[in-house]
Amino acid sequence: MNQRGAAKALHKPIDPKLFTWPSSNPRLLGSRCNNCGTTSFPSQTSCPRCCSEDVTPCELATRGTLWSFTIQGFLPKSPPYAGEETAATFQPYGVGYVELPDQVRVVSRLKVSSPEELEIGMDMELVFEPFRVDEDGAEIISYAFRPVA
Amino acid sequence: MTDVAIVGIGIHPFGRTDGVSGLEQGAFAVRQALRDCGLEWSDMQFAYGGSSAAGNADSLVNSLGLTGLQFINVANGCATGGSALQSAYMAIKSGMFDLGVAVGFDKHPRGAFAVEPEKMGLGKWYGDVGLALTTQFFAMKIQKYMHDFGISEATLVKVAEKNYGNGALAPHAWRKTPLTYDQIATSPMISHPLRKYMFCSPAEGGCAIVLASAEKARQLSTQPLFLKGAIVRTRHFGSFEVFTQGQALEQAPSPSVDASKATFEMAGIGPEDIQVAQLQDTESGAETMHMAENGFCADGDQEKWIREGYTRIDGRLPVNTDGGCLANGEPVGASGLRQVYEVCVQLRGQGGARQVGNDPKVGYTHVYGAPGLSGCTIISR
Ligand SMILES: [Zn+2]
Numbered sequence A: 001m002n003q004r005g006a007a008k009a010l011h012k013p014i015d016p017k018l019f020t021w022p023s024s025n026p027r028l029l030g031s032r033c034n035n036c037g038t039t040s041f042p043s044q045t046s047c048p049r050c051c052s053e054d055v056t057p058c059e060l061a062t063r064g065t066l067w068s069f070t071i072q073g074f075l076p077k078s079p080p081y082a083g084e085e086t087a088a089t090f091q092p093y094g095v096g097y098v099e100l101p102d103q104v105r106v107v108s109r110l111k112v113s114s115p116e117e118l119e120i121g122m123d124m125e126l127v128f129e130p131f132r133v134d135e136d137g138a139e140i141i142s143y144a145f146r147p148v149a
Numbered sequence B: 001m002t003d004v005a006i007v008g009i010g011i012h013p014f015g016r017t018d019g020v021s022g023l024e025q026g027a028f029a030v031r032q033a034l035r036d037c038g039l040e041w042s043d044m045q046f047a048y049g050g051s052s053a054a055g056n057a058d059s060l061v062n063s064l065g066l067t068g069l070q071f072i073n074v075a076n077g078c079a080t081g082g083s084a085l086q087s088a089y090m091a092i093k094s095g096m097f098d099l100g101v102a103v104g105f106d107k108h109p110r111g112a113f114a115v116e117p118e119k120m121g122l123g124k125w126y127g128d129v130g131l132a133l134t135t136q137f138f139a140m141k142i143q144k145y146m147h148d149f150g151i152s153e154a155t156l157v158k159v160a161e162k163n164y165g166n167g168a169l170a171p172h173a174w175r176k177t178p179l180t181y182d183q184i185a186t187s188p189m190i191s192h193p194l195r196k197y198m199f200c201s202p203a204e205g206g207c208a209i210v211l212a213s214a215e216k217a218r219q220l221s222t223q224p225l226f227l228k229g230a231i232v233r234t235r236h237f238g239s240f241e242v243f244t245q246g247q248a249l250e251q252a253p254s255p256s257v258d259a260s261k262a263t264f265e266m267a268g269i270g271p272e273d274i275q276v277a278q279l280q281d282t283e284s285g286a287e288t289m290h291m292a293e294n295g296f297c298a299d300g301d302q303e304k305w306i307r308e309g310y311t312r313i314d315g316r317l318p319v320n321t322d323g324g325c326l327a328n329g330e331p332v333g334a335s336g337l338r339q340v341y342e343v344c345v346q347l348r349g350q351g352g353a354r355q356v357g358n359d360p361k362v363g364y365t366h367v368y369g370a371p372g373l374s375g376c377t378i379i380s381r
Helices: A003-007 B022-037 B057-064 B077-093 B124-128 B134-149 B153-167 B181-185 B214-218 B255-267 B284-293 B302-307 B324-328 B332-348
Strands: A011-013 A029-033 A055-059 A063-072 A093-099 A105-110 A123-133 A139-147 B004-015 B046-050 B070-073 B099-107 B189-191 B204-213 B225-234 B276-279 B362-369 B373-380
Touching: A063 A105, A063 A139, A063 B134, A063 B189, A093 B134, B004 B022, B004 B077, B004 B214, B004 B332, B022 B057, B022 B099, B022 B204, B022 B332, B046 B057, B046 B077, B057 B070, B057 B099, B077 B099, B077 B204, B077 B225, B077 B332, B077 B362, B077 B373, B099 B332, B134 B189, B134 B284, B153 B181, B153 B284, B153 B302, B153 B324, B204 B214, B204 B332, B225 B255, B225 B332, B255 B284, B255 B362, B255 B373, B276 B284, B276 B332, B284 B302, B284 B362, B324 B332, B332 B362, B332 B373
Parallel strands: A011 A139, A105 A139, B046 B070, B046 B099, B276 B362
Antiparallel strands: A029 A055, A063 A093, A063 A123, A093 A105, A123 A139, B004 B204, B004 B225, B099 B204, B225 B373, B362 B373
């Protein structure tokens, strides 16, 4: 057994600042302005509304409602796209904004990829899942939303 | 303060012109605009020019002549052409100059515009997972709008059908073959609810506008048109724009609403006075929403407007009479100036097969682009 390989993490978050992971209750991370109360996603060090730099990182809600959506119908250009599909294996995927109550609308891939199964205003919940396997063999974890069953 | 006149217009055909650089297309447009008003390049006191992918506009002097004029490059995304025109307007309005040119050109590689999320301050993850696509933004904006205001897919198809039909009548247009309703309605779904033939593509082209003070314009042989308003505005917090990762819950109107209101105020007229308009149609949903954002109809009224053909060449407010971006493609540096060119053609009554009736006296242009800016003009006889 290659010790160097064995020591590698088997899972990695796609961006360590984007969400708390690993965790028993992983959450997306945003920031909240202490001056005007605006929540931003992803977290940033100043407020885009009032320009205050007095902001605090915060965890975001895991459930919300679908604000709008589309279905990505073609294989995106790579780079920047890092998915492993080819033109032959590509399957359209859902994309949407999920409105987290009193916080912010976050952009996300959706677990549903047909417009018939999506409706503006429907309840959605956050999930975490492997997006791809990187060159070291680690699963890269990203987030998505799916309709609440 | 002087009024600002448009005295010369020129265009290099849009589309794909192999073997002719973007700069050469820009120079072609400038020469045509100068011929149009009987002036020489050496008469120009200043120039504002821009291109996003085809070189530095100021190097046009190598081809047009090293006359020592003030030449300023403009880079303002999809509103580059509109911004060059607005800058030229201010140069004359200020009294500093009385004759100059706004020029824009481009030559984009085939396929979608390249996107580099990190250059825009966006995390790498965003591009990695397949969210950094402008097409998704346009689709989600119209999806929400259709839901909120009862706009049907048929309206999106008819807008595209109209623009391809108009393009077939415009000598400078790229796509000169009209598309039928069914061809558009059954074309591949790119990003639901938008289909292939509802989107414009990056392309090539050049356009130039010669501007003069009203006093100077009277000394020239051509019939001047007047730029009654020219405004560029950027987004406010809460406006829904391309490449938004976290959208604010509070919603602000788009920069088009701001730019439009300010332009009408500047010109001292209202949307009801406009007789021909060019509205940014990156895709047919954009034209649909921009009808309301620019004050021409209420949200949701587009359904009736399009069904009744109000925006066709023979309608009450012809929109995108040369086929807009759908039929011309979008060479970013030139696109906003093409709209101005087309309004001038219409106000001069030189539209040929695409000439709108009723002898129009006042026209309007609106360009919109990433990352959330709009430029509007009002032009009158
Ligand atoms: Zn704030």
